[in-house]
Amino acid sequence: MATSTMDDYGGTLAGASVLVIDDEPGMRNFLTKILEPRVKRVEEAGSPKEATLKLDEAHYDLVILDNLMPGGTGLDWVTEQRRKGFFADTILITAYADLETAIAALRAGVSDFVLKPFRANQILSAVARTLDRKYLRRDNTLLLRELHAGSPRGKLLGNSQALTDVRSMLARLAPLPTPVLFTGASGTGKELAARYLHQVSDRAEKPFVAVNCAAIAPDRIASELFGVVEDDDRLKPGLLLLADGGTLFLDEVAQMPDQLQAALLRVLEDKRVRPVGAEREIPLNLRFLFATNADLDAAVAEGQFRADLYHRINVMRIEMPPLRDRSEDIVELAAFFMQEFATTLGMPRLDLDEETLLKLRRYDWPGNVRELKNLIERSVILGEFPEEFAGSGAVTGAQAIENLDLVMQRHILHVLDLCDGNRAEAARRLGVSRKTIDRKMAVWVV
Ligand SMILES: Nc1ncnc2c1ncn2[C@@H]1O[C@H](COP(=O)(O)OP(=O)(O)OP(=O)(O)O)[C@@H](O)[C@H]1O
Numbered sequence: 001m002a003t004s005t006m007d008d009y010g011g012t013l014a015g016a017s018v019l020v021i022d023d024e025p026g027m028r029n030f031l032t033k034i035l036e037p038r039v040k041r042v043e044e045a046g047s048p049k050e051a052t053l054k055l056d057e058a059h060y061d062l063v064i065l066d067n068l069m070p071g072g073t074g075l076d077w078v079t080e081q082r083r084k085g086f087f088a089d090t091i092l093i094t095a096y097a098d099l100e101t102a103i104a105a106l107r108a109g110v111s112d113f114v115l116k117p118f119r120a121n122q123i124l125s126a127v128a129r130t131l132d133r134k135y136l137r138r139d140n141t142l143l144l145r146e147l148h149a150g151s152p153r154g155k156l157l158g159n160s161q162a163l164t165d166v167r168s169m170l171a172r173l174a175p176l177p178t179p180v181l182f183t184g185a186s187g188t189g190k191e192l193a194a195r196y197l198h199q200v201s202d203r204a205e206k207p208f209v210a211v212n213c214a215a216i217a218p219d220r221i222a223s224e225l226f227g228v229v230e231d232d233d234r235l236k237p238g239l240l241l242l243a244d245g246g247t248l249f250l251d252e253v254a255q256m257p258d259q260l261q262a263a264l265l266r267v268l269e270d271k272r273v274r275p276v277g278a279e280r281e282i283p284l285n286l287r288f289l290f291a292t293n294a295d296l297d298a299a300v301a302e303g304q305f306r307a308d309l310y311h312r313i314n315v316m317r318i319e320m321p322p323l324r325d326r327s328e329d330i331v332e333l334a335a336f337f338m339q340e341f342a343t344t345l346g347m348p349r350l351d352l353d354e355e356t357l358l359k360l361r362r363y364d365w366p367g368n369v370r371e372l373k374n375l376i377e378r379s380v381i382l383g384e385f386p387e388e389f390a391g392s393g394a395v396t397g398a399q400a401i402e403n404l405d406l407v408m409q410r411h412i413l414h415v416l417d418l419c420d421g422n423r424a425e426a427a428r429r430l431g432v433s434r435k436t437i438d439r440k441m442a443v444w445v446v
């Protein structure tokens, strides 16, 4: 279309890295000039040989390739590169479009074909089309995995001091490439916190890929993670490559098999992956997040986890607090899960009355937030809370939440009274931290 502006392609192109391979400097300049303002990075190579060196240095999403060059044809070059490990998509640009070349291009796995001479918008729309398809394939693969994994999603709720501290630490770490290790008991929200970190980082537009180290079959780990060049030179990109530019979350790291520990250490040190059967190591840009609910120090001491890998992943550690130490968050979480399950299950909400809320707060939640979430789901389905949490139904819903502060105040002051004003003792009996009591008292007792 004559009126089409080049900015129509902005969305897809913005994050892409492109390599332009052509022996004519004029053509390289032209392509660089139109791509540079629209893509993340564009590089040039004047010969197949130079292009090979560029690929050893960096990974590209897309290669724009001239066919006839003094150093050999572009198609021969692509075919050879695929054998070595070449995961970029390719657009072939050529002045000679005979049927034979077209068939050879198809065989070499070229994504698109543009005849020289071309106008800027012709090549830009070929680039946008190719990248669109590439990202659709990637997102489809990753979304299908997510769907099967039943990953946690949603906001990282909670206004307790402990969770506020976690959130501000995450905000501080967000812009950095530093690896982060999430520790804490099961159900405390380690994966949710990792997803939150990705969302508030500058990688949010790129993929977040979660891998459960305990769930992946040992004989398939390498090809799943690092990709594979199959016998017929077909390429299957691994999860690390699909996550390029984004965040890779390795869950249950303590259960990582030995070979994976060794391979991962190399990836963390060199920032490169070698697909199974490939000659080339592909440079990647990934941020690594890790989680475990096991005691990694003990695993290292027992020789089950490599000490060198441990030091690499334990740069910044975030300990997710157990729910019983932040019972202030329970009202918000319970109200949120109640709303969520009532909506998704299409069933009536149950009243969270004062008594129920107090009982929920007093329970010690060994399964943490997951246990609370499951309890609410079960109760919505059954139409009532289990006996140990049921209230008499006096005050309900939003009003109860508003009133809760009052109830809490009455209750804490009462317990303090019983302990002759000893705050440490009252904190112990209430199952909250001393800090919580101090904070509440500072607000109540003016
Ligand atoms: N702060 C929170 N706000 C809202 N939902 C939460 C919060 N923390 C945890 N959840 C929910 O609780 C469940 C468990 O969270 P998550 O899977 O992140 O826990 P985990 O620490 O990874 O547990 P495990 O060690 O068992 O894998 C999820 O459904 C998650 O959405």
Ligand SMILES: [Mg+2]
Pocket: 190, 191, 251, 291
């Ligand atoms: Mg988890």
